[in-house]
Structures are given as C-alpha cells and as structure tokens.
Amino acid sequence: xxxxxxxxxxxxxxxxxxxxxxxxxxxxxxxxxxxxxxxxxxxxxxxxxxxxxxxxxxxxxxxxxxxxxxxxxxxxxxxxxxxxxxxxxxxxxxxxxxxxxxxxxxxxxxxxxxxxxxxxxxxxxxxxxxxxxxxxxxxxxxxxxxxxxxxxxxxxxxxxxxxxxxxxxxxxxxxxxxxxxxxxxxxxxxxxxxxxxxxxxxxxxxxxxxxxxxxxxxxxxxxxxxxxxxxxxxxxxxxxxxxxxxxxxxxxxxxxxxxxxxxxxxxxxxxxxxxxxxxxxxxxxxxxxxxxxxxxxxxxxxxxxxxx
Amino acid sequence: xxxxxxxxxxxxxxxxxxxxxxxxxxxxxxxxxxxxxxxxxxxxxxxxxxxxxxxxxxxxxxxxxxxxxxxxxxxxxxxxxxxxxxxxxxxxxxxxxxxxxxxxxxxxxxxxxxxxxxxxxxxxxxxxxxxxxxxxxxxxxxxxxxxxxxxxxxxxxxxxxxxxxxxxxxxxxxxxxxxxxxxxxxxxxxxxxxxxxxxxxxxxxxxxxxxxxxxxxxxxxxxxxxxxxxxxxxxxxxxxxxxxxxxxxxxxxxxxxxxxxxxxxxxxxxxxxxxxxxxxxxxxxxxxxxxxxxxxxxxxxxxxxxxx
Numbered sequence: 001x002x003x004x005x006x007x008x009x010x011x012x013x014x015x016x017x018x019x020x021x022x023x024x025x026x027x028x029x030x031x032x033x034x035x036x037x038x039x040x041x042x043x044x045x046x047x048x049x050x051x052x053x054x055x056x057x058x059x060x061x062x063x064x065x066x067x068x069x070x071x072x073x074x075x076x077x078x079x080x081x082x083x084x085x086x087x088x089x090x091x092x093x094x095x096x097x098x099x100x101x102x103x104x105x106x107x108x109x110x111x112x113x114x115x116x117x118x119x120x121x122x123x124x125x126x127x128x129x130x131x132x133x134x135x136x137x138x139x140x141x142x143x144x145x146x147x148x149x150x151x152x153x154x155x156x157x158x159x160x161x162x163x164x165x166x167x168x169x170x171x172x173x174x175x176x177x178x179x180x181x182x183x184x185x186x187x188x189x190x191x192x193x194x195x196x197x198x199x200x201x202x203x204x205x206x207x208x209x210x211x212x213x214x215x216x217x218x219x220x221x222x223x224x225x226x227x228x229x230x231x232x233x234x235x236x237x238x239x240x241x242x243x244x245x246x247x248x249x250x251x252x253x254x255x256x257x258x259x260x261x262x263x264x265x266x267x268x269x270x271x272x273x274x275x276x277x278x279x280x281x282x283x284x285x286x287x288x289x290x291x292x293x294x295x296x297x298x299x300x301x302x303x304x305x306x307x308x
Numbered sequence: 309x310x311x312x313x314x315x316x317x318x319x320x321x322x323x324x325x326x327x328x329x330x331x332x333x334x335x336x337x338x339x340x341x342x343x344x345x346x347x348x349x350x351x352x353x354x355x356x357x358x359x360x361x362x363x364x365x366x367x368x369x370x371x372x373x374x375x376x377x378x379x380x381x382x383x384x385x386x387x388x389x390x391x392x393x394x395x396x397x398x399x400x401x402x403x404x405x406x407x408x409x410x411x412x413x414x415x416x417x418x419x420x421x422x423x424x425x426x427x428x429x430x431x432x433x434x435x436x437x438x439x440x441x442x443x444x445x446x447x448x449x450x451x452x453x454x455x456x457x458x459x460x461x462x463x464x465x466x467x468x469x470x471x472x473x474x475x476x477x478x479x480x481x482x483x484x485x486x487x488x489x490x491x492x493x494x495x496x497x498x499x500x501x502x503x504x505x506x507x508x509x510x511x512x513x514x515x516x517x518x519x520x521x522x523x524x525x526x527x528x529x530x531x532x533x534x535x536x537x538x539x540x541x542x543x544x545x546x547x548x549x550x551x552x553x554x555x556x557x558x559x560x561x562x563x564x565x566x567x568x569x570x571x572x573x574x575x576x577x578x579x580x581x582x583x584x585x586x587x588x589x590x591x592x593x594x595x596x597x598x599x600x601x602x603x604x605x606x607x608x609x610x611x612x613x614x615x616x
C-alpha cells in the first residue's frame with residue numbers, strides 16, 4: 001500500500017488486518033528516528049521515495065494488489081507549481097506502473113478525487129460519466145493518472161479500479177494544512193482557536209466518513225475487472241452546515257472569520273454513488289451527524305494530539 | 309508559432325503571410341548549417357528548446373497570439389516511454405504557459421488530436437462532448453494539456469482554443485516515421501516500394517487536407533473566447549480506401565504487405581465537425597479525392613524529395 005501511513009492508508013490498514021490480509025506499506029522515511037512505530041499489528045513497513053521510485057522494486061515483490069494512496073500535493077497548492085505536480089505525482093505513478101509490470105503485479109486500486117476531477121459540475125449529483133474539466137492542477141493530474149490506468153487496463157490487462165473519493169474525514173486526518181475542513185474545524189473548536197472560512201460558507205461538498213471509504217477501498221481490491229467509482233455520501237453539505245453539526249456535537253463555540261472566496265474551489269459538488277452501490281455492493285453507513293459524532297468521540301477519547 | 313517549421317506550421321505560416329500577419333516561428337535549431345532557410349517570406353525564425361524552455365522568453369516578446377503545434381512524440385511511439393512523453397510535452401507546455409503569462413500573452417491555439425483523445429469512440433461521428441479515454445500516452449498527454457488550458461482559461465482569463473485535428477495530410481508532411489499514411493503511401497507508390505499496412509486495412513480514419521486545417525487554425529486565432537473544436541472531414545475512410553484513391557490519382561501500383569494489427573490503434577473513428585461549422589464558420593473544402601489529387605499534383609511538380 002503506497003501511502004499506508006497517511007490518512008486513508010491508516011484506516012485501510014486497520015480494516016485489511018481485521019479482514020485477515022497481509023499488509024505491506026510503502027512511505028517516505030519517518031522524519032525523526034524518535035517517532036513511534038506506526039502500526040501495531042502485523043504490517044511490513046517499507047520506506048522509499050515514490051517520486052524517483054527508489055525502494056519500489058523491493059516493496060513490490062510478491063504483492064497481489066497495490067493500493068496507490070499517495071499524493072504529494074493538495075488541490076489548493078497545486079496551481080502554484082503544476083510542473084512539480086506533474087513531475088512528482090504523474091511521473092511517479094508512471095514509474096510505479098512500470099515497476100508493477102516488471103514485478104508481475106496486475107491489480108491496482110487508485111484513490112482519485114471526486115471533488116476535483118469534474119471541475120464545476122453541470123449535473124448534481126455528479127455521475128461518473130460527467131465531463132472531466134478540473135480547475136486545479138491536482139485534478140488535472142488525477143485525470144491523467146486515471147487515463148494511464150485505463151490505457152494499461154485496455155492494452156495490458158491491468159485490473160485497475162479508480163475510486164473518485166469526495167471529502168473524507170475522520171481519525172488520522174491531519175489537522176493542519178489543507179487535508180480537510182472537518183478535522184481542522186474540530187481541532188480549532190476543541191482548542192478555542194478562530195475558524196477561517198474561504199468564502200461565505202455556502203460552498204457545498206460531499207463529506208464521507210473515512211471508515212466508509214476504507215470499506216470501499218477493500219471492496220474495490222476484490223474486483224476481477226477494471227472500473228471507476230464515485231465514493232461519497234451522495235449528499236451535499238455547506239461549510240456552515242458542517243460547522244453547525246460540529247458545534248452541536250461538541251457543545252463548543254469559537255470565533256468564525258469569513259475570508260475571500262478562492263477561485264480554484266468549485267462552488268458546489270456532491271456525487272452520484274449509484275454505480276458503487278450496484279457494482280461494488282457498497283453503501284455509506286455514516287450520515288454527516290453520525291460520522292462527526294464518532295470522530296468527536298474518538299478525538300475526545302484520544303485528546304493526545306500525537307494520536308490524531 | 310511553436311513548431312512553425314513542422315508540417316502544420318509550414319502550411320499555417322504560408323496562410324498567415326497571405327492573410328497579412330507578422331509571423332514568428334520557434335523551433336529546434338536546424339540539424340545542419342547547410343540547411344536552406346526554411347521560409348521565403350517575412351518570417352522571424354527563433355530557435356530554442358521547447359522541452360526546457362530555453363529561448364522561449366525572447367520568442368514571446370510582443371507577441372499577440374501563440375500557436376502551439378509542437379509534439380515531441382507520435383502516438384505509435386508514445387507508449388514505450390510515457391515518462392518521456394510527460395516530461396517533454398506536458399511539462400514543456402506548462403513552462404510555455406508560465407512564460408506566456410510572464411510575457412503578457414493571453415491567447416493560444418493548441419493543436420490537439422482528434423484521432424487519439426477519445427480512444428475507441430462509442431458514438432460516430434465523435435462529438436466534442438464524447439468521453440476522453442485515450443489508449444496511447446500521446447492521447448493522455450494531449451488531454452492533460454487541454455485540461456491545463458481549460459484551467460487557465462477559467463482562472464486566469466487565457467483565451468485558449470483547442471483544435472482536435474483528425475489525420476491531416478498534404479505538403480510538407482514527412483514521409484518517413486509515423487506522421488501520416490497518405491504521405492507515406494504516396495512516396496512508396498512513386499518510388500515503387502512495398503506499402504506496409506498494420507492490420508487488414510479496414511481501420512477507419514478521418515483524413516483532412518492540410519490547407520483546410522491551416523484555415524481552421526487561422527480562424528481559431530481570431531476568436532475572442534475559449535473553445536474546443538473537432539477539425540476533420542467528418543467522413544471516415546479505411547486504409548484500403550486511401551490506397552485505392554492514391555492508386556487512381558497516380559496511376560501507379562506497388563506491392564502491399566498486411567502486418568499484424570497494433571493494439572493502440574483505435575479501430576474506427578471520424579469526427580463530428582458541426583461545432584466548428586457553427587462557431588468557427590469553418591468548412592472543409594477538400595474531399596479525400598480532391599485533397600489527394602492536389603497533393604499528388606504538388607508532389608509531382610516538386611519531384612525533388614528535399615522540397616517535400
């Protein structure tokens with residue numbers, strides 16, 4: 001699993017172990033030797049460099065299925081350096097595909113992005129057949145990776161399943177940076193820091209609890225053919241909705257600052273998830289309220305920021 | 309004009325000069341100092357390196373409109389080295405967009421590929437809204453470039469017109485390599501060499517005479533907004549059709565060898581050109597017979613291979 005120590009990765013590793021799978025992760029070396037080992041269970045942790053492919057060959061030996069969950073960029077930062085985005089994420093993935101082919105691994109599940117590949121949608125909820133017109137480099141690169149996977153599937157028999165995941169939230173999400181508003185809002189609420197919202201808070205997204213995403217990844221890994229699936233709740237919620245839910249769940253309040261709207265944010269999007277329901281046999285279990293309640297509960301139980 | 313000395317470029321330069329435009333070209337340095345000057349008319353010829361951007365800044369000074377006609381790869385070779393394809397064509401174009409922005413040039417016409425971006429089409433003739441599912445790296449990179457142009461158009465007001473050109477043929481087309489079957493067939497016929505056909509010759513393509521393409525490029529450069537247009541004849545012809553027409557026009561025959569089908573070749577494609585008719589006010593003038601007749605005539609008049 002590439003990116004096994006990341007947000008989606010940690011949740012998926014836990015689920016796979018409970019499912020009885022042997023799991024191997026591939027990530028950058030930990031920043032400091034003092035860091036705790038990441039996983040408690042029976043996980044082989046490989047380290048290397050996704051961008052130049054160093055260490056990949058060893059990590060791919062005797063593997064049945066690759067989960068590719070690495071992204072070196074986030075939507076908000078990607079437009080500032082599209083060449084870096086292409087060089088790291090796109091070329092890195094092409095190197096991965098070559099290494100997989102050399103190692104005889106013919107199965108991959110890729111975490112694409114339901115929030116960026118479509119751009120500003122013409123149809124809501126957005127179905128998979130919607131035109132792909134991203135307005136961030138992050139989204140353009142996701143589309144290019146999807147296209148290369150499709151190409152290898154058509155020409156070389158690769159079994160490639162692409163999950164276009166909306167906005168996942170939950171345990172192990174980083175609270176700083178741009179990885180997700182729910183973790184950020186929750187952290188600010190719990191620490192009584194001001195919350196900053198880009199725009200007037202009316203921007204609508206499809207938030208999906210990470211345990212639901214992990215289950216979709218598990219199911220996609222079992223498929224015997226290629227496919228592309230939206231993975232989201234299927235329901236749109238505004239930032240103001242999210243904030244209200246979190247305030248209710250925690251009973252906490254904090255200052256909210258509204259900032260200028262960002263151009264690369266699509267104004268409204270949520271996903272049509274019928275195909276995943278029918279072909280993956282997957283359904284989201286958690287509503288926004290339930291997912292947030294669970295996340296708050298785990299956060300309060302942990303309380304120790306290092307465990308986030 | 310990037311790629312002004314190439315096949316499309318030379319034809320477009322001629323047309324732009326007749327239209328009264330001031331033309332500047334940007335190409336790799338000529339292979340040998342003994343090479344003839346390429347253009348006779350009033351053309352500023354710049355040299356540099358598209359891949360690393362060397363020389364671009366100077367070439368972009370005081371330019372109103374950029375024609376981007378460079379491709380460093382061809383469909384048939386691109387799958388062997390997709391990383392090279394991405395590094396040269398995609399990163400090169402991102403560098404161009406950055407340089408254009410720095411130079412204040414806000415208008416670009418891009419030669420995309422109507423024969424590869426759609427992959428194996430579900431609808432014939434293929435309209436612009438058809439899903440983009442290329443099965444060659446060449447096509448994947450064209451789609452990624454289109455997406456970056458769209459992104460800059462949405463976010464930064466770039467006027468970007470994309471022409472998805474089918475299979476152009478005519479004067480200045482290289483007869484060796486994979487640039488086009490019509491020039492290759494014609495050359496083999498005139499030199500009584502055997503013609504090799506991949507597959508059984510039933511593969512259907514949309515062949516468009518290069519003078520028609522040049523006119524579409526001219527018209528696209530005048531647009532005040534962004535858009536994407538199929539540019540083709542709108543009619544499909546098999547390889548066997550093409551061969552028959554060329555044999556009729558030249559009165560020549562030669563040996564034909566049928567070779568194994570290539571996987572990355574889509575089996576059948578021709579373009580829906582209604583949008584270009586309506587929004588560009590463009591129509592193809594030449595039928596396949598007329599275009600081939602004109603091409604044969606020019607070839608016979610030239611006869612000197614260097615003038616091809």
